[in-house]
Amino acid sequence: MSPQAAAPHRELGLTDAEYEGIRERLGREPNALELAVFSLMWSEHCGYKHSKKLLRELPTEGPWVLMGPGENAGVVDVGDGLAVAFKVESHNHPSAVEPFQGAATGVGGILRDVFAVGARPIAVLDSLRFGELDSARSRYLFDWAVKGIGHYGNSIGVPTVGGEVYFEAPYEQNCLVNAMCVGIAPRERLIRSAAAGVGNRVVLLGARTGRDGIGGASVLASAELSDGDASKRPSVQIGDPFEESKLLECCLELLERASLRSLQDLGAAGLSSSSSEMASKGAVGIDLDVSRVPLREADMEPFEIMISESQERMLCVVEPEKLGEVLALCERWEVRATPIGEVTDTRRLRVFDGDEVVGDMPVEALVEACPLYDLEPEEPLESVYPDPPARLRGEAGPDEALVALLASGGVASKRFAFEQYDSIVGSRTVRRPSDADAAVLMLAPDGGRGALAVSIDGNGRRVACDPYVGSLEAVLECARNLACVGAEPLGLTNCLNFGNPEKPHVAWQLKRAVAGLRDACLALGVPIVGGNVSLYNEGGEGPIYPTPIVGMVGKLPDPAALPRIGFAEAGHTIALVGPFAPSLAGSELEKLRGRLARGLPPVDLAAQADALATVRRAVREGRLVSVHDVSEGGLACALAECCIAGGLGARVELARVEGASLFGEGPGGIVVAGPREAVESLEGAVAIGEVGGDALEIAGALSLPVSRLASVYEGAIPAAFA
Amino acid sequence: MKFGVIRFPGSCDEVDALSACRRFADAELLWHADRDLHGADAVVVPGGFSYGDYLRAGAIARFSPVMESVEAFAREGGPVLGICNGFQVLCEAGLLPGALLPNVALRFVCRQVEVVVENPETPFTRACRRGERLSVPVKHTTGRFYAPRIAEEQVVLRYAPGHNPNGAMDDIAGVCNEAGNVMGLMPHPEHAVDPFTGSADGGRLFESLATHPGLGRSRSSLVGA
Numbered sequence: 001m002s003p004q005a006a007a008p009h010r011e012l013g014l015t016d017a018e019y020e021g022i023r024e025r026l027g028r029e030p031n032a033l034e035l036a037v038f039s040l041m042w043s044e045h046c047g048y049k050h051s052k053k054l055l056r057e058l059p060t061e062g063p064w065v066l067m068g069p070g071e072n073a074g075v076v077d078v079g080d081g082l083a084v085a086f087k088v089e090s091h092n093h094p095s096a097v098e099p100f101q102g103a104a105t106g107v108g109g110i111l112r113d114v115f116a117v118g119a120r121p122i123a124v125l126d127s128l129r130f131g132e133l134d135s136a137r138s139r140y141l142f143d144w145a146v147k148g149i150g151h152y153g154n155s156i157g158v159p160t161v162g163g164e165v166y167f168e169a170p171y172e173q174n175c176l177v178n179a180m181c182v183g184i185a186p187r188e189r190l191i192r193s194a195a196a197g198v199g200n201r202v203v204l205l206g207a208r209t210g211r212d213g214i215g216g217a218s219v220l221a222s223a224e225l226s227d228g229d230a231s232k233r234p235s236v237q238i239g240d241p242f243e244e245s246k247l248l249e250c251c252l253e254l255l256e257r258a259s260l261r262s263l264q265d266l267g268a269a270g271l272s273s274s275s276s277e278m279a280s281k282g283a284v285g286i287d288l289d290v291s292r293v294p295l296r297e298a299d300m301e302p303f304e305i306m307i308s309e310s311q312e313r314m315l316c317v318v319e320p321e322k323l324g325e326v327l328a329l330c331e332r333w334e335v336r337a338t339p340i341g342e343v344t345d346t347r348r349l350r351v352f353d354g355d356e357v358v359g360d361m362p363v364e365a366l367v368e369a370c371p372l373y374d375l376e377p378e379e380p381l382e383s384v385y386p387d388p389p390a391r392l393r394g395e396a397g398p399d400e401a402l403v404a405l406l407a408s409g410g411v412a413s414k415r416f417a418f419e420q421y422d423s424i425v426g427s428r429t430v431r432r433p434s435d436a437d438a439a440v441l442m443l444a445p446d447g448g449r450g451a452l453a454v455s456i457d458g459n460g461r462r463v464a465c466d467p468y469v470g471s472l473e474a475v476l477e478c479a480r481n482l483a484c485v486g487a488e489p490l491g492l493t494n495c496l497n498f499g500n501p502e503k504p505h506v507a508w509q510l511k512r513a514v515a516g517l518r519d520a521c522l523a524l525g526v527p528i529v530g531g532n533v534s535l536y537n538e539g540g541e542g543p544i545y546p547t548p549i550v551g552m553v554g555k556l557p558d559p560a561a562l563p564r565i566g567f568a569e570a571g572h573t574i575a576l577v578g579p580f581a582p583s584l585a586g587s588e589l590e591k592l593r594g595r596l597a598r599g600l601p602p603v604d605l606a607a608q609a610d611a612l613a614t615v616r617r618a619v620r621e622g623r624l625v626s627v628h629d630v631s632e633g634g635l636a637c638a639l640a641e642c643c644i645a646g647g648l649g650a651r652v653e654l655a656r657v658e659g660a661s662l663f664g665e666g667p668g669g670i671v672v673a674g675p676r677e678a679v680e681s682l683e684g685a686v687a688i689g690e691v692g693g694d695a696l697e698i699a700g701a702l703s704l705p706v707s708r709l710a711s712v713y714e715g716a717i718p719a720a721f722a
Numbered sequence: 723m724k725f726g727v728i729r730f731p732g733s734c735d736e737v738d739a740l741s742a743c744r745r746f747a748d749a750e751l752l753w754h755a756d757r758d759l760h761g762a763d764a765v766v767v768p769g770g771f772s773y774g775d776y777l778r779a780g781a782i783a784r785f786s787p788v789m790e791s792v793e794a795f796a797r798e799g800g801p802v803l804g805i806c807n808g809f810q811v812l813c814e815a816g817l818l819p820g821a822l823l824p825n826v827a828l829r830f831v832c833r834q835v836e837v838v839v840e841n842p843e844t845p846f847t848r849a850c851r852r853g854e855r856l857s858v859p860v861k862h863t864t865g866r867f868y869a870p871r872i873a874e875e876q877v878v879l880r881y882a883p884g885h886n887p888n889g890a891m892d893d894i895a896g897v898c899n900e901a902g903n904v905m906g907l908m909p910h911p912e913h914a915v916d917p918f919t920g921s922a923d924g925g926r927l928f929e930s931l932a933t934h935p936g937l938g939r940s941r942s943s944l945v946g947a
Contacts, residue, residue, distance in 0.1 A: 242775075424859055
């Protein structure tokens, strides 16, 4: 990156018109540093210039929402003086270039967002997409992304409690790594990022600043991937979880003592964005002296210091009389703390190199004036995506199809990944990965204040089939996972992973997806409290499947007798609950047969919401022993998973089920099991069989020993690495 | 009776260990830079990634000021329990035999496993029966125990058949020193003190120490007791 080259603004990703806009607002030509800062602040990644208008359509309010979009993380009130902060964010492009550090710093970044509002991170979840498992590149990316997530989360002592992984060809070049963090705080410890108090000191906490991650937001995150991406590796940041562990404890203790006025993490665009956003929110100015910033390399230019994305750094505002105690506490935690500037009343971001002014920009021009573009959506006449290759012959019988589905990347057990994550540190985890459809974490050590349920979901292939219905389904799936453990959703965070929004068909996907998210959230009464947008996810082969990822946090009153996925006792009655209208469109089976549908059946949102309430109530009353939602692979796969998890067989008859389908998919279906009276009295439940034996028998369709189902289901992903 | 639980920079499981100890006795955190053990009757060196596991797991923490006091405490016969990273620290400090090598699979593994109590005559396992099985989780990358030789009575815990998660020599999950007052184990008993979160079996280790007649009130030696 060389700001001296000809037409440097274009190299930095700014259009000629945007450059003119900058000149106009400055009243002069920007110097190299200013241009670099503007190019980042006005990048898609920081400025949301193609998505901001659309995002305004999303519902963001609720009486229990304490902080909504715009803060470092969304925060909801969970009662008893406690607040829960959460957010999901992407780290796709860095992970496609260098999966280990890309994924690791994705986790590091989302953790900082959560402790930046004063919450202690208590859980991480991740949502991953790669190409098919038979691709060596995909296995490499998957293997190292998982190692990277584990490396960071395990060493910092925050449990990774859930997540999802899919393998689809459109993610071959451009994988997705989305990480979500959930944190908990006493309400009075919450803090915002707005800078306040003219004359207050601006203090940089944490790691030294180096050349890693220079231009990450503009070079990596705001353009399509292409050949020669290895040369972009220097744009990937390097994570140091040990540094962040000290930084986390130190920040929380500083907040505990009320030593800070505001706090902000340094993420994309480093000091440039953190300082200008703090100033913008506080309607103040900030002076920074880059010569005071502790460096890894002595000869860094002021512009490099301003845009470095070195990890494990935070910026805080401190009253002068508290500076001494802040520095002393940082020293105890062995965290570097350096006053590098001051809050001013100028409404300008002024950058000094010692006594020399090297940059002077109106904060408003950097933040609020970022140009916003209207999308030009247009529905494509033909599918943008080729049909997937057929992997199952058309005449395959039900037992062959079930085995093929359980062995497919989308359905097979993800134990390979989740066993590489510490899911229990913190002693809150009541339901670990694969125990239940949502992870469950106690709010207080004895479970006395209830528990949180968390889940993260999305199915890009179904969104590719139908952006509106597919996105709506992602919200329903997440809410259903919460209902399966009796939790009521409190809020939602999303990450919109899409291709190049300047292309009409991608703009159309984006617009329809946002409409789907909005309608589903309104129907369920769930506010969207924060999120992130990742655009330009395209490789040489075209865009990724449009992939809105939804993370949800819910509360449940009593974690004492929660159901699990697995069948628990021979003789228990099995029933199907919910407005489940399965279809092969967009299903895993259809994928294995080499087809991709256009359009998905419409969804009755009110019926969906009612069914969720019914299941939630039954779970809270302790009537159900096993609960599992029907998702990828349809009812047959859901039943197989209940059998595998419990080590018990089942005898099932689908004759009484209207529109029954072994492998059809769609929202709304939940398999429940328990004592006969408890299950049969459940509103809308249709009894379909009984737990028992050592095989899954579906009358007239298939009969397979549970041991065989288990070995296929558990063995598929390890076999890909053998 | 009071437990002291050390907190190094980068420790992760110290608060969980503290809570586990408090189910059975008093307990307090001990700061790594402080040589004072604050009158602890037993010391727990907890799990986590002290100093980021940089250089080698446990290699840096072993030189903390607090470890000088822990070594002296151990030499005087005070009971010291090292869990996971704490086990690694105690091996690095020479308080326990052997070393912990990277798992055979070269991956982090988090899994509930069963261990068998091989020696119930230590201050850490006196509440258990010989051959009793305990369900406790493991979570580590560097947990494959190896020692050129070790006396059978120093093997306190073994992974149950089929449960060895890391390729440890002879399925060894936990060992003690010759005197029997220092123990290290890879599984995390502090994450198995409540059936709510999976199992309460790990509580037996804390219970063993908390109810030890030789502990409490004044610092006492377990050696030869």
